[in-house]
Amino acid sequence: MFEVNDLTKVYPGGRGIQGLNLAVRAGEVVALLGPNGAGKTTALLAMGGCLRTDRGEALWEGVSVTERPYPSKLHIGLMIGEPAPYPYLTGYDYLKLYHKLYPGIDEVRIQHTLELVGMTAHRRVKIKHYSTGMKQRIDLASALLHRPKLLLLDEPFSGMDIEGRREMAAMLRCLVTETGMSLVVSSHLVHDIEDLITHACIVYDGRQVETASLQRIRESFENVEDYYLHCVAKHRGGAA
Numbered sequence: 088m089f090e091v092n093d094l095t096k097v098y099p100g101g102r103g104i105q106g107l108n109l110a111v112r113a114g115e116v117v118a119l120l121g122p123n124g125a126g127k128t129t130a131l132l133a134m135g136g137c138l139r140t141d142r143g144e145a146l147w148e149g150v151s152v153t154e155r156p157y158p159s160k161l162h163i164g165l166m167i168g169e170p171a172p173y174p175y176l177t178g179y180d181y182l183k184l185y186h187k188l189y190p191g192i193d194e195v196r197i198q199h200t201l202e203l204v205g206m207t208a209h210r211r212v213k214i215k216h217y218s219t220g221m222k223q224r225i226d227l228a229s230a231l232l233h234r235p236k237l238l239l240l241d242e243p244f245s246g247m248d249i250e251g252r253r254e255m256a257a258m259l260r261c262l263v264t265e266t267g268m269s270l271v272v273s274s275h276l277v278h279d280i281e282d283l284i285t286h287a288c289i290v291y292d293g294r295q296v297e298t299a300s301l302q303r304i305r306e307s308f309e310n311v312e313d314y315y316l317h318c319v320a321k322h323r324g325g326a327a
């Protein structure tokens with residue numbers, strides 16, 4: 088179980104995220120939704136222990152990710168920010184280098200991970216020749232190499248074409264259903280993950296304004312995007 092309690096990171100200038108609370112159980116997929124600049128990336132970085140927080144913490148199985156990053160990081164995979172794998176390495180060499188960060192990753196795991204993200208055929212090609220979608224895939228592979236139980240994903244469809252987005256969504260669906268992995272995923276392309284989402288958490292102007300299960304959302308809205316637009320309009324209008 089992954090818990091986020093009162094997570095707060097305010098940058099000089101006053102922006103960031105404040106008072107975020109979440110509980111993510113095995114197999115749950117929380118969509119972190121909000122307009123540009125709402126604080127989604129900041130929230131994900133703080134959840135992953137990559138930012139020093141001002142207040143609050145994220146806990147994996149009761150252990151603070153923020154204070155003791157190492158043991159929990161063995162169970163958490165991160166794909167946050169622009170993918171920036173070393174351009175002069177091949178996809179395979181990049182994973183080979185990356186695997187040293189974690190114990191127990193062998194050749195079979197690397198090959199299987201390449202297969203999982205559909206990059207086996209391109210494993211010997213240098214990353215500088217990869218398309219944006221291929222870079223996203225190899226970045227996802229590096230996040231999956233240690234078989235995390237929780238994946239924190241920031242805009243996983245960014246820069247991908249329609250086909251690539253569908254494939255990425257199918258990959259994530261497969262990971263969740265076959266491994267029971269949990270996801271916290273920010274995306275402006277809600278439709279692409281609509282059938283994956285179990286909960287939606289709406290952030291607006293650095294604050295968590297609404298969180299609901301898919302079941303509850305579907306009682307009143309046709310889809311998650313309509314729910315999101317409703318929440319944003321309500322809070323843009325100054326509602327409490």
Ligand SMILES: Nc1ncnc2c1ncn2[C@@H]1O[C@H](COP(=O)(O)OP(=O)(O)OP(=O)(O)O)[C@@H](O)[C@H]1O
Pocket residue numbers: 098099100102103121122123124125126127128129130
């Ligand atoms: N290092 C920083 N120093 C100061 N302000 C920052 C810093 N990083 C981000 N911000 C500001 O914090 C706010 C939240 O940024 P963040 O990247 O978390 O938003 P986001 O919801 O992920 O946005 P987007 O959807 O555009 O990716 C923005 O106003 C941003 O300009």
